Amino acid sequence: MLNRLKNAPFNQQLALLAAALCLLVSLALVILAAISSKHLQSEQQTEFGNALAHQIARRVSTALETGDLLSITASLQRFVETSSAVAVAMFDVEGKALGEAGAAQGQNLSRYRAPVRIEEHTAGEILVTINTDSASAAHQRFVLSLLGLAVLLSLAAYGGGSQLGKRLSARVGSLSRQLALEDSPLPAPGGNEFTLLEKRIAALPMDLLRTRNDTEARDENYRSTAVLFLQLESLASYVDTLDDQSLHRYTDRLHQVVYAAAGFYGGELHVSRQFALTVYFSGPNNAGSAPFRAASCAWLVKAVAAELEQNMALSMKMALAISQSELGIGDARDIYPGLYMQHTLDELQAVCASKPPKILLSPAVIEDTDIQGRLQLQATEVMDYAMLESFAGPYQDLLERQLQLILKRLMDPALI
Incomplete structure (x- = not known):
């Protein structure tokens, strides 16, 4: 494989090199963007989940103080219907469920907790479950779009490198033809232009064309x-x-x-x-x-x-x-x-x-x-x-x- 690439025409070598470098740089940027966006998304979800759990805890604290469990269950159900939470549960200080609403279903579930306080005392705990499947899917779509962009940029770099390589190859080929001696063999089609130029230069009688001017006092x-x-x-x-x-x-x-x-x-x-x-x-x-x-x-x-x-x-x-x-x-x-x-x-x-x-x-x-x-x-x-x-x-x-x-x-x- 390496030998074939070494003997390939110069425009292909330059195009492949430009595309490979562009793809490497693009992949590095995609990886950096994926890690950064995932970290930012995780922080936002954590802040949102904690804020929602504290909001529910403040809403049900009054009903818990009066012992109205029916009102607590109704409030939890209302939050499930109006927010992004798929399940909300309330437990007392001993871990006994006082009320539940919704069902925790999905592959990507995140749970957030917040204490329920009556005055300065902790009377229970709220457990909020949020399904993050949509956020994960959005993150995957974002990464895939960046990968597609990296591939497109690499293809563009390949095309640009190929065009530039053809121009340079034409100039090098012209020089090779000018340096060819009468008995020089015809070049093989599809060969590397610089390799041919090196052979043509090596065949020249350089000793007859070079003067000695390295005189110096010893x-x-x-x-x-x-x-x-x-x-x-x-x-x-x-x-x-x-x-x-x-x-x-x-x-x-x-x-x-x-x-x-x-x-x-x-x-x-x-x-x-x-x-x-x-x-x-x-x-x-x-x-x-x-x-x-x-x-x-x-x-x-x-x-x-x-x-x-x-x-x-x-x-x-x-x-x-x-x-x-x-x-x-x-x-x-x-x-x-x-x-x-x-x-x-x-x-x-x-x-x-x-x-x-x-x-x-x-x-x-x-x-x-x-x-x-x-x-x-x-x-x-x-x-x-x-x-x-x-x-x-x-x-x-x-x-x-x-x-x-x-x-x-x-x-x-x-x-x-």
């Missing part, structure tokens, strides 16, 4: 970054001398060396030039500052390459230099840091063109606190760069252990 692209530049000197000479398969194996080996070393110090590896790789270091790290991590990574790359050359026919000669940029490398959403970085890369490439035998550090890197406290440097004449000589004792020991781990991994026969 904080990680605007913090100081240490740059390790590796000029692959041997690779440049092997491009024209090795076949494709051998060249591919050689570049894979270079990649393994640099990638393994960068992994120890949180470096991000990129290809920056045709025969050059760049490893970027930024942000906090337990291993030390970004320049110190770049220097440690460079030492590992140099040491691993020297060890591997002893077991392979090809050379892994490379020049390494480290500098520092005020910005990061950027990304697809923010290209300014990447453009800013090009100056640093050009400078490092020029430094490596001199083919230094050891790792060179720029003046900005030399000023780093970790570099000054953990490394031994030697000045050079290449653009005020300094040459890395060695690390302090504990850091040198750590690098040696990392070197052995990398060699153990890379010397695995499965990787050779």
Whole structure:
């Protein structure tokens, strides 16, 4: 049932929804009106019955005082004939009937009592019985008329919702036809217009129609970054001398060396030039500052390459230099840091063109606190760069252990 309603035309859905809501609200109002009218009717009947009982008690009090029972009976009979009471009875203080008139017949009977007083003393009691069948029937007719009105209002809401739904369905159907592609299947008759519209929209090549404009600056692209530049000197000479398969194996080996070393110090590896790789270091790290991590990574790359050359026919000669940029490398959403970085890369490439035998550090890197406290440097004449000589004792020991781990991994026969 719910599935059929979900797939029904929109005008039927809107009409049923409007009719259901109208009927619910109307029924709630009918129930409230029925309860209120019943309560009001009951209060009025109680007031009327008590008033009638007191009126009869006052009328018969004189006859009771004189002991005229015949007059009492006549008065009770007269009240039965002239009022809405169907039965009236009078009892003395001991509960003995002194006079009765009428008969209590009917389904809805209400009884009301009033004391008969002679001066300040209670001499008896009047019992009045009223038949409320007509009042109950009137109340039922009132409730039924309200229910009929609620049904009529619901039918009117159904009709109005259906007409409005047809108008909206026509507009949605027009949009669906405009969005239909050439190979779109014909819609099934009697289907839901919005479901068809969703299918037509889903079939559109939205990626071709939507431009990307979510460019935004990211904080990680605007913090100081240490740059390790590796000029692959041997690779440049092997491009024209090795076949494709051998060249591919050689570049894979270079990649393994640099990638393994960068992994120890949180470096991000990129290809920056045709025969050059760049490893970027930024942000906090337990291993030390970004320049110190770049220097440690460079030492590992140099040491691993020297060890591997002893077991392979090809050379892994490379020049390494480290500098520092005020910005990061950027990304697809923010290209300014990447453009800013090009100056640093050009400078490092020029430094490596001199083919230094050891790792060179720029003046900005030399000023780093970790570099000054953990490394031994030697000045050079290449653009005020300094040459890395060695690390302090504990850091040198750590690098040696990392070197052995990398060699153990890379010397695995499965990787050779």
